[in-house]
Amino acid sequence: MRLSQTLGKSLWTFLFNSGSCNGCEIEMVAAVTPRYDVERFGLKLVGSPRHADLLLITGPVTRKMAPRLKLVYEQMPDPKIVVCVGVCGISGGTFYDSYNLAGPVDQIIPVDVYVPGCPPRPEAIIHGVVTALAKLEQAEKVS
Amino acid sequence: MDVAWTMHTGFGSWNPALWLAALLIALVVALAIRALGRKDYRKNSAQTKPFISGNEEPAHGGGHIPASNLYWGFLESMKAYYERLVPLHTGMLGDYLVWFLGVLAAVLVIGLVI
Numbered sequence: 001m002r003l004s005q006t007l008g009k010s011l012w013t014f015l016f017n018s019g020s021c022n023g024c025e026i027e028m029v030a031a032v033t034p035r036y037d038v039e040r041f042g043l044k045l046v047g048s049p050r051h052a053d054l055l056l057i058t059g060p061v062t063r064k065m066a067p068r069l070k071l072v073y074e075q076m077p078d079p080k081i082v083v084c085v086g087v088c089g090i091s092g093g094t095f096y097d098s099y100n101l102a103g104p105v106d107q108i109i110p111v112d113v114y115v116p117g118c119p120p121r122p123e124a125i126i127h128g129v130v131t132a133l134a135k136l137e138q139a140e141k142v143s
Numbered sequence: 144m145d146v147a148w149t150m151h152t153g154f155g156s157w158n159p160a161l162w163l164a165a166l167l168i169a170l171v172v173a174l175a176i177r178a179l180g181r182k183d184y185r186k187n188s189a190q191t192k193p194f195i196s197g198n199e200e201p202a203h204g205g206g207h208i209p210a211s212n213l214y215w216g217f218l219e220s221m222k223a224y225y226e227r228l229v230p231l232h233t234g235m236l237g238d239y240l241v242w243f244l245g246v247l248a249a250v251l252v253i254g255l256v257i
Binding site: 016048049050065067068069071072074075076077078 | 181184185188189190192198199
């Protein structure tokens, strides 16, 4: 199913945990499993960023993960969308003053949409993805 | 076509013409699948590098994976067994014969008792 004219195909998603407590991941699992079942719209998780259109990032980005996040972002084909899920990725959250933090996410790579929450509900994550998609389409139309 | 014609060539199913044809068909199929792939990747960028969980690709020859890695889990899970067994492998024939005779004697004694 085509969600987007810009991408021309289903929205494939790569999930990147940059140091999350896994709370956001649990909500993402809830989003892709039968309760919300976003896979029916073609949004599915893939194992490589080279196959992905959307990058879902959780966690505040630890020093170890920062270069890996940058490389994963660079490996995604264009056009790409980045959605930062959870308050840790937005501001560092409870880890904001940690000695081991290179983030938040937007200090490492550009972010299109922020989804706040600790953790955000599946509805919020889905809304964030749809918002990012709309933003991408708008940018394509303008260009 | 007679399905058994290849049997008369002297090669049987190893007929090189058949294998060459099969390889050519496989090559055409592989190229067709490759042609379906995306063409908008930026060349000589990270987009064409292999994905190794976000790690940098090691230089050619820079990575070395010993064969023992393949059965590391097996050895680790049976560590207690191997810790006792490996020292017994002295490589000396006399030791092995002693073990052989000892086990044989034990089997005979057990057999006689039972």
